[in-house]
Amino acid sequence: MNEVIRTESLTKKYRSLRALEGVNLDIREGSVYALVGPNGAGKTTLIRILMNLIQASSGCATVLGMNSKNVRGSAFTQIGYVSENQEIPGWMRVGELLDYLHSFYPTWDTSLEANLLIQFSLPRDRKVKALSRGMRMKLALASALAFHPKLIVLDEPFGGLDPLVRDELIASLRERAQEATVFLSSHDLTEIESFASHIGYLDNGRLQFSEDLGALLSRFREIELVFDALPQFSDALPAAWLQTKQSSTSVTFVEAHFEQQNTADQVHRVFANVKDILYTPMTLRSVVLAMARRSSEVRPQ
């Protein structure tokens, strides 16, 4: 499979602030890649560089095989981009806007457009400025999907939307994900977990990890160690154990490189008197929270 998005040592500086630092990213064709991270991590900056809205300070990025600096004009016949920050022309009616866009895209699918309008309950004759925030986001998504883009880029598409609208958007994205690569940034980890195939975690401008979602979830476990007496340390804690907490008869931590046998061996090496080990699979939300907490612990003040 080809790489639809690729970045190499991508860095963006705003004077002394480093919004992105040496980001290396590969997103393969057909994947649904979710970029997550705390506010100010650099997610929107990365997307804006990819969409040629701003320029990187150094490094390079390619989108659909072209340098991101050349992503303009006809390149957008293959890219559907939706951002919560975009200002859709409010004076147009929904139908007018879609009719207007129709002529820009050779692959515009009027039946898909009609389906999306029904699916999103968008009234054709309503002025855009009279639409609610959620409706506007649905309109933006409809206009980004109706031409069968090869790449769908969504910057915080679910921010501030009610759960019903989120579900509608996700359902629609799931359908389109069959034929397109989806790259999105979001805080909504629960929703992302339901349909993303790959995940990247960006923090403080650095890409902390980027991998298949299934692999990620399988390598993270919440582990609880049960003791009869006070836990006795016989070795140092492994670096992959995150958020270690100790009580009188138990120790909990998050294992970032879980393999049942290895983890068990490590536990026995560290704690000679462990009685029982309980392994609990983690949700994406828990994994990201654990990563975020670790980052804030190690981040220099």
Next chain:
Amino acid sequence: MDQILTIFRKDGRKHWPEILASLILLAAYAHLNAHPWQRSPSVFLFGSYWSLQSTVTPVLILFWIFMVFRVLQTESLVGDRQWWVTKPYDWWKLLAAKLLFVLVVILIPVFFVHVYILHGANFPIIRNLEESLVSELALCLVVIVPVFALGALSSGFGQALLGLVASFFGIYAIFWATESAPSGDLANFAYTSQSIQTFLIFAAMIVAVVLQFARRRTWWSRALILIAFVLIVLVARFTPYAKDLEQVFPLAQNAPVSISIRQPTESIGRQISWLDKGDISLEIPAKVSGVNNNSVVLVEEIKLILKTPDGKNWTRGWFSQLKEIWPQDERVSLSYRMKREDYEKFKGSTVQIQIELALWELREQDPAEFVATGYPSRNSRLGICRIDSLSATLDCLAPYRNPALMATFDPKQAQCYVSNEAYAGPELNPVHAWLPPSEGDFPAPMISPLDNYFIRFNPTKSWMPNEDESGRSTSITLCPGTKIRLATPKDTWRGRLKFHLDNVAFDNLVAGSLSD
């Protein structure tokens, strides 16, 4: 083409109220200007009455600026949150759509206004077609290109206003640089320098607009305009204006006019009071003679060098003079400007002066007779003219530009009496008027195709027999039936003459009394 038309149609739908208002204003303009000599209604604005005819033009131009700016801002090129930026707009198609809007909403209607007004005034339309198109091109360059630059480089009215303020500072800097350059008064004469400056500013604006549409590099585009302004200021400051002039007007031994500079007497300085921005006006009297019949000699420029016995030298380089010497003229008063602080250095001293004059002879060609009338009458050379009832002036209308012209009439042959306000000399000389040739000039950006120009006949100066230097003007009336000789001026000679005058009491050169 589809995309261009799609964007154009969308702009048309969005801006229909502005388009309608523009067309109504233009229709009003056409109606008021179809008969420029008719008294137009007045409007009460800012505490006084204004003629509707003179009010509608600035309103129309300001409205166009507003409308074009709004149309450009529909797809704002500044910022990264615009929705259209991530849609498959081809930049050149977007630019073409905006230009198409200007063409359809402004230029084509203006063309029809030209046709309507020309037709109304019975001027040939086909023969004036080229001028009409060139005039529209000038309108594009002077109004549309700057608005495009402003619209493309700003994100809204606030930024555009800042851009305007910055432009005014830039223009002020250019004026300052020109004025502070030696012989900067010749700036209008320095065609090469002017061409470079014009090219720089328009090229910078056009390149900035294209760069902004193609790449949306706002700061690069703004920097380009700034660099152009800086270069223009440098060109204005360091152009060797005198060199240009001295090439066009070579130093001559003989001239088609005899000029002798006279010692200024004490009486001269007290009769003309002219102080400008702290500048002191110096007046140098000269006797003239020998101008060929059917010719005029123009004193285009003057340079004055003052020298004191203790070796102090002073000059401000060349200054515009634009004095006409006709065959019957006997005297001419030359003027020069001096800064107040320079004046203080020479006050009370005796100086040696060196004067250089750049002269230009024009001779009548293809003379013909025109009988002036009080009502509008048509002439192939002049257009439509009538006598201005208040003065010895012909008020004329011609398509796009006035003709280059030498005009003469003999007041003694006029059908009405000469009104003699102050002094009737023993003899009345023919009176003349001259309009400079303008064939080579770029046409003005005109909304109306009619150029309303005036042929003003200079009042004759009679001189008292006792050589009173002041001279007195005799008012001449141009009356119906007066025969005027019209001719095309032919450039026959250009050159420079030098004069020296020793032991001049500097104070006698000063025109007007000085106030502190």
